[in-house]
Amino acid sequence: MKKMQYRELYCSSPRYWGGLAFLLFIILVGMGAAFFMEHNGHFVTGMSNQIVWGLPHVFAIFLIVAASGALNVASIGSVFGGPMYKPLGRFSGLLSIGLLAGGLVVLLLDLGRPDRLIVAMTTYNFKSIFAWNIILYTGFFTIVGLYLWAMMDRKFAQYKRPIGFAAFFWRLALTTGTGSIFGFLVAREAYDAAIMAPMFIIMSFSYGLAFFIITLMAAYWWADRTIGELRLAKLKNLLGVFVGAVLYFALVYHLTNLYVTQHHGVERFILLDGGIYTSLFWIGQVVIGGIIPLFLLYSPAFGHSRLALAVASLMVLVGGFFQVYVIVIGGQAFPMNLFPGKEVLESSFFDGVVAAYTPSLAEALLGIAGVAVAMTLVAIGARMLRVLPESLEDPAEGDCA
Amino acid sequence: MGSLTGFRRFARMALGGALLLLATGVVGDSAVTEGSKAAGLETCVAPTAEIRRNHMDYLKHDRDATVRKGIRDTRFSLAECVQCHAERDSAGTYKPVNAEGQFCESCHSYVAVNLTCFQCHSKTPEGANGNSSAGVGGGAGELRALGLLPSVDRSLSLSRDELARLHAATHTTSRGN
Amino acid sequence: MSHNSDQPDLRRRDFIGKTVLAAGAASIAPGVMLTMANAGSDEGVSSKVRWGMLIDTNKCADGCSACVAACNQENGIDLIERPAGQSDAMWDAQRPQWVRKVKLKDNLTGEITNLPMMCQHCEHPPCVDVCPTGASFKRADGLVLVDRHTCIGCRYCMMACPYKARSFIHQDVASQRTGTPRGKGCVESCTLCVQRLDAGDQTTACQDACNREGHQAILFGDLKNPDSEIARALKAYHSRQIRADLELNTGVRYTNI
Structure with missing residues (x-):
């Protein structure tokens, strides 16, 4: 078998540096937005005492979920021994670190007191799933960092498998933790469900792989390298399975909720008459994020079309973003039922009323900057480390299964 | 060589002495502002040097007791800092202790330490005519003594039990010095 | 050398x-x-006491908001200023409210109920469970409070609270009262007038205001002391917890809803 050569990402200067400058500009604008929010207080955002988590949290959760999923390719390569995926392992590790960092930056900068980061890192309430998440995130950086090292340094090659296993289980724990942030909220009808945790894992598989496919294709386009047909076909099939699974989990989630009379209100809200949230669910999550990508991935008409694969991945991401939006914002917008059987006539605190939320520009800029942080880290990492194979041409016949 | 050693030893001792002086703070001007209650007091709730050096730790220690356990009679309390150190203008209204030139701000800006207490805590004593602040407002010109050791014949504008409480705990610390 | x-x-x-x-x-x-x-003299507050409240919704008058005004004054909530350029709708959605008046109508019978809603001071508070830094805590005497020294403003407690009892401070707070420090970027809620309790007082501002208005809808006291007025009233009359299904054992109870 031909030896795989990894090389740093060298590409013509304007293309690389221009792209990097663009990303840095977005980050700069996002930092300005964050400063604006922190300096004035959150009154400049659309968030309120009713919608307490807004657009920044949608971005953050989306990126964090995608981060653990992006590591999948590496796990398949070294844990489950898929030879076609093996050369992609390094890049998968780098991408997952980048996405997680991007998500955490957004989450941190949206805190009411981001200056107290040190408090968050030193004072723990171990009953809080959020506190566990902080540990899971920092641990993820460490383990995936070691994993990358083991994959890249021949001297440590024997540790590759055990660390790969550890990373795989850690990423499952991390997504379970992220899903549980919502699953443990007994107060809100849209969240109180154990299925949240496995659903987040499936979501992470799908978003992470979509991110992986897009960044991989972009990097190879940047560097003028080639990716073989067979390898892309593998990724494509895998993405199709994951997208289908996300749809299936969404179906099960809503079906179980529909069985519980108490939850009919919230289901009606999301599925039928919730205005923007209903549209986002059906058009955003189901059609854009599910049905169209499935068609693009499986229809013979687009058999070997790379454009179709790129578009499908992009739509999975857009649909995934809407899915997180519906979960996070839609779940909060639906009023909590404090007084069953009673209608709220008057309240100064919006009891019994669907809460309004209009995201402000600052929030959106901060969230987009998080994506830019992730992409910048990947771009710099790929340029400095040998994560991407020189060529991903399909192996010659008989080289690997 | 011997003389060099001697010189070095002398230099070290001088340096050590200087540090010691700094640490104990026997020298140094008072930052207490004119027109505050503190200007009429002999000493803070602990010796000045000690309070200068450790007030942040003391406050942090006692804040947990107050917030978490509801112990309100701790020896150190930020509310009392403000109570004592807030300066009144000629009209009798308090100036915020973190305003420019005021007690907390002047020192914190000198040492370039961010003063975050007053993002949440009140910067002025409660109620301009509150009981505990009685006696301070007797005209700004009356209180001339700025140092922490005003002339002995000055009568303190503190009630008897207030004084007793302020000084009750100081003997433990004076032993420590 | x-x-x-x-x-x-x-x-x-x-x-x-x-x-x-x-x-x-x-x-x-x-x-x-x-x-x-x-x-500090002793061990602090004791778990032999549990502060609680009993609200008789029959006595709570329609259109009266004396408790809200008293709370705002006692805790310095009215010292917060509306930021320039904030719309009416956003000011309503973003300003802190520790206690609020709610008017309900029964779907079947059409019965009208008025009541004040605030932090219910649960025995098993979800906000305390979820707080990552432990800033949200329950004091030995049953008060659920926020330690603003360690609050990072993540608002997870607001997501977890079944009563929407908490408010996030969305803007700078220019002045505070000495007994109730509060500031931008932290979460806060009803403290059952902890500054009064610690000073030895045994009433809350809302209760005083309600009594002044002559309604006497709010009864405050020690739930664990069998001789206290509130304990005797709880024993004598049927009362209920809001969202009793969550089994949080709230410190604030209601009658006649």
């Missing part, structure tokens, strides 16, 4: 030793004193 002799410079060692000793003493002393420093 004198390197010309193999013999150690004893005086130098002596000097160093003493210096280190002095430095050590100087750095340890504050710590030692710190442990002695807390002149």
Whole structure:
């Protein structure tokens, strides 16, 4: 078998540096937005005492979920021994670190007191799933960092498998933790469900792989390298399975909720008459994020079309973003039922009323900057480390299964 | 060589002495502002040097007791800092202790330490005519003594039990010095 | 340093030793004193007491908001200023409200109920469970409070609270009352007037205001003391917890809803 050569990402200067400058500009604008929010207080955002988590949290959760999923390719390569995926392992590790960092930056900068980061890192309430998440995130950086090292340094090659296993289980724990942030909220009808945790894992598989496919294709386009047909076909099939699974989990989630009379209100809200949230669910999550990508991935008409694969991945991401939006914002917008059987006539605190939320520009800029942080880290990492194979041409016949 | 050693030893001792002086703070001007209650007091709730050096730790220690356990009679309390150190203008209204030139701000800006207490805590004593602040407002010109050791014949504008409480705990610390 | 002799410079060692000793003493002393420093009288509040409230919704008058006004004044909530450029709708959605009046109509019978809603001071508060830093805590005497020194403003407690009892401070707070420190970027809620309780007072501002109005809808006291007025009232009349299904064992109870 031909030896795989990894090389740093060298590409013509304007293309690389221009792209990097663009990303840095977005980050700069996002930092300005964050400063604006922190300096004035959150009154400049659309968030309120009713919608307490807004657009920044949608971005953050989306990126964090995608981060653990992006590591999948590496796990398949070294844990489950898929030879076609093996050369992609390094890049998968780098991408997952980048996405997680991007998500955490957004989450941190949206805190009411981001200056107290040190408090968050030193004072723990171990009953809080959020506190566990902080540990899971920092641990993820460490383990995936070691994993990358083991994959890249021949001297440590024997540790590759055990660390790969550890990373795989850690990423499952991390997504379970992220899903549980919502699953443990007994107060809100849209969240109180154990299925949240496995659903987040499936979501992470799908978003992470979509991110992986897009960044991989972009990097190879940047560097003028080639990716073989067979390898892309593998990724494509895998993405199709994951997208289908996300749809299936969404179906099960809503079906179980529909069985519980108490939850009919919230289901009606999301599925039928919730205005923007209903549209986002059906058009955003189901059609854009599910049905169209499935068609693009499986229809013979687009058999070997790379454009179709790129578009499908992009739509999975857009649909995934809407899915997180519906979960996070839609779940909060639906009023909590404090007084069953009673209608709220008057309240100064919006009891019994669907809460309004209009995201402000600052929030959106901060969230987009998080994506830019992730992409910048990947771009710099790929340029400095040998994560991407020189060529991903399909192996010659008989080289690997 | 011997003389060099001697010189070095002398230099070290001088340096050590200087540090010691700094640490104990026997020298140094008072930052207490004119027109505050503190200007009429002999000493803070602990010796000045000690309070200068450790007030942040003391406050942090006692804040947990107050917030978490509801112990309100701790020896150190930020509310009392403000109570004592807030300066009144000629009209009798308090100036915020973190305003420019005021007690907390002047020192914190000198040492370039961010003063975050007053993002949440009140910067002025409660109620301009509150009981505990009685006696301070007797005209700004009356209180001339700025140092922490005003002339002995000055009568303190503190009630008897207030004084007793302020000084009750100081003997433990004076032993420590 | 004198390197010309193999013999150690004893005086130098002596000097160093003493210096280190002095430095050590100087750095340890504050710590030692710190442990002695807390002149606070005792162990603090005791779990033998549990503060609670009983609200008779029959007595709560339609259109009266005396409790809300009293709370705002007592805790300095009315000192917060509306930021320039904030719309009416956003000010309503973003300003802090520790207690709010709610008017309900029964879907079947059409019965109208008025009641004040605030932090219910649960025995098993979800906000305390989810707080990552432990800033949200329950005091021994049953008060659920926020330690603003460690609150990072993540608002997870607001997501977890079944009563929407908490408010996030969305803007700068120019002035506060001494007993109720509060500021931008932290979460806060009803404290059952902790500053009054710690001063030995046994009433809350809302209760006083309600009594002044002559409604006497709010009864406050120690739930664990069988002789207290509230404990006797709870024993005598049927009362209920809001969202009793969550089994949080709230400290605030309601009758006639």
